[in-house]
Amino acid sequence: MIRCLLAFVAFAALGGAAAGQAPLPFVLKQVGPGVYAAIDGPEHKAGSNAGFVVGDDGVLVVDALFTEDAARALVGEIRRITPKPIRYLVNTHYHADHTGGDAVLREAGAVIIAHKNVRGWVRTNNVDLFGERITPELKARIEALPLPDVTTDKDLTVWLGSRKVVVETVLGHTGGDLIVSVPDAKVLFTGDMLWRKVPPNLIDGSVREWLATDAAFERVAGTTFVPGHGDVADARDVADFRSYLTDLRRLVGEGRKAGRNGDALTEFVAPKMRALHPDWTISDRAIAFEVKYMAAELAGTKKRLVPVPD
Numbered sequence: 001m002i003r004c005l006l007a008f009v010a011f012a013a014l015g016g017a018a019a020g021q022a023p024l025p026f027v028l029k030q031v032g033p034g035v036y037a038a039i040d041g042p043e044h045k046a047g048s049n050a051g052f053v054v055g056d057d058g059v060l061v062v063d064a065l066f067t068e069d070a071a072r073a074l075v076g077e078i079r080r081i082t083p084k085p086i087r088y089l090v091n092t093h094y095h096a097d098h099t100g101g102d103a104v105l106r107e108a109g110a111v112i113i114a115h116k117n118v119r120g121w122v123r124t125n126n127v128d129l130f131g132e133r134i135t136p137e138l139k140a141r142i143e144a145l146p147l148p149d150v151t152t153d154k155d156l157t158v159w160l161g162s163r164k165v166v167v168e169t170v171l172g173h174t175g176g177d178l179i180v181s182v183p184d185a186k187v188l189f190t191g192d193m194l195w196r197k198v199p200p201n202l203i204d205g206s207v208r209e210w211l212a213t214d215a216a217f218e219r220v221a222g223t224t225f226v227p228g229h230g231d232v233a234d235a236r237d238v239a240d241f242r243s244y245l246t247d248l249r250r251l252v253g254e255g256r257k258a259g260r261n262g263d264a265l266t267e268f269v270a271p272k273m274r275a276l277h278p279d280w281t282i283s284d285r286a287i288a289f290e291v292k293y294m295a296a297e298l299a300g301t302k303k304r305l306v307p308v309p310d
């Protein structure tokens, strides 16, 4: 009986949740003084990673996860750590696995900051992202997502009292990407500009731009990176991710030169990518899409999103 009780208390403490509540859909990790990463769990209930920065007079949140339940759990963790107001939410890009919980953060008081292209894309292009897997419920939810309050195509500095947070526009993942750094903690929230040991979604991307952006990521030695997917990362993980993209581009190029396309191209590339990156989790579905999008980029037929006028 006592052992049962102790086990239950340990479970509740680990989950960071009060008795009777579901365990968190992410693991909360402190990555600097007052800087936290919410890392999606193995069941992918959060859909992506997020994080937050506690300053003198408020909190800035980076990304809102996929579901409103996950976003509510994130707000709960912020409330457990600080009573300071949640003042800002930065969306790193429009994809629903990062913006799905936006309404919860806005309800909690956040002004939503995003790249200027996100306003035109968040309620429409997310439907395409899910393709035939979309349900009527998900479609309705996407079409009701909040539009960002502050949009920019320039870098911004957000001051949380004396704490400086830098929001930068970068190229590569969607055509409307922001990254967020906390210089005093040497932390960089990369959104989907960095994935750790899981294949990136190239649907809207340009691998050429992406590699150039990530080459400049380690401006300060010892930086901690919070990727969009996968665990907290360091400079070796950035190099590993860049070599993944470089290998993909090279192998897809070799396969095309040998006259392969479609499934035959995927069958040529997939085993070589798995051999080169044995510690990555590379599903058949993910590699098939990556090969398709990489081949389109090399052929000059890759579809990129077009900015919508305000």
Ligand SMILES: [Zn+2]
Pocket (backbone or CB within 6 Å): 093, 095, 173, 192, 201, 228
């Ligand atoms: Zn994304």
